[in-house]
Amino acid sequence: MNTETRFTLVLGGGGMKGVAHVGVLQALTERGLVPAQIVGSSVGALVGAGWSAGKSIAELREIAVHLHRKDVFVRAYADMAFKRERSPALFRREPLDALIERVVGAATFQDLHAPLIVNTVDINSGMQVFWGLDGLDEVPVRDAVFASCALPGYLPPREIRGRFYVDGATLDNLPVGTARILGTDLILAVDVSASNAFRADTQEEGFAAVFSRAAEIAVQSLLELRLREWTTPPIYYIHPRVEHISAFDFDHLREVVEEGYRATAAELDRPAEWPGPGDAGVFPRRAVTVRVQRERCIGCGACLVQAPPGMFVLDAQGKAVVTRPDQEWSPIDGEFIRHCPTYAISARPAAAPKAAGAAG
Secondary structure, rough: OOOOOOEEEEEOOHHHHHHHHHHHHHHHHOOOOOOEEEEOOOOHHHHHHHHHHHOOHHHHHHHHHHHOHHHOOOEHHHHHOOOOOOOOEOOOOOHHHHHHHHOOOOOHHHHHOOOEEEEEEOOOOOOEEEOOOOOOOOOOOHHHHHHHHHOOOOOOOOOEOOOOEEEEHHHHOOHHHHOOOOOOOEEEEEEEOOOOOOOOOOOOOOOHHHHHHHHHHHHHHHHHHHHHHHOOEEEEEEOOOOOOOOOOOOOOOHHHHHHHHHHHHHHHHHHHHOOOOOOOOOOOOEEEEEEEEOOOOOOOHHHHHOOOOEEEEEEEOOOOEEEEOEEEEEOOOHHHHHHHHHHHHEEEOOOOOOOOOOOO
């Protein structure tokens, strides 16, 4: 990718892990790479809105690293006391409203310095609505961003034009499909919510943690299904390593911003891995070797169900065998590995070929 590439930046949701997007934008702008438009979900919509409204990277960073829990989450004690199960949410709307107002002001989408698309879902009809598209750009950005951040049950739905909207991640946490219609050479997709990291003792952390983890798993599964058959325009997928941090963690915000910067800068410094003209699918693609530890395999056949057809077979002893150990994977390939109940399947970077004339 170079400064002439017309690309759409897609910023996914992930709670407070989404402040990594500030670091992403910093790495891009330092290299003179300016997105033609931003498509955002949840916190990705908030960060994208700030940048599109003209906030500098320094201003966004200052806001991000100094956020406190009370700036976003204040329990709705009165609603829960008087309305009980009919309370619209666990948390009040006012703190998040104030934060969004601070970031984007009262602008409509037509007032923004750069095009922005915000992903939301109509809670009653299930319709996915992208504010900022033609005909959907006359509303205040702050309302669309609040709706996109309104994780059901945690924050109340936002009324826009007589309908009520919630977090777009309900259907699509990384809305690359919308970027496809915007006329772009490349989609740069940043995913901060990937759930394939192992968690320990979620069940001990309370109902909110259990609900959040279940939502993460569902969101990631939907994303994998969507990207598995992706063709054009090509996607370059960036995954800042923040999966070990909770979506509600305010103690590591500076670390999260820095990781967004590090992950993006590292990918931009690998120009050979970026797609070229005519390429399709998801990038980067790297050589891996898939193995099965026979002593761990119990022959349950889960890999035959979860992996691409024909990738595994069961031998005469009922053990799984990889039909093609050496493969080329994008970051969203290999999700079937986590479904092996005995962790018998692994994938490692393929060994580099030996130089000609090397010993051995």
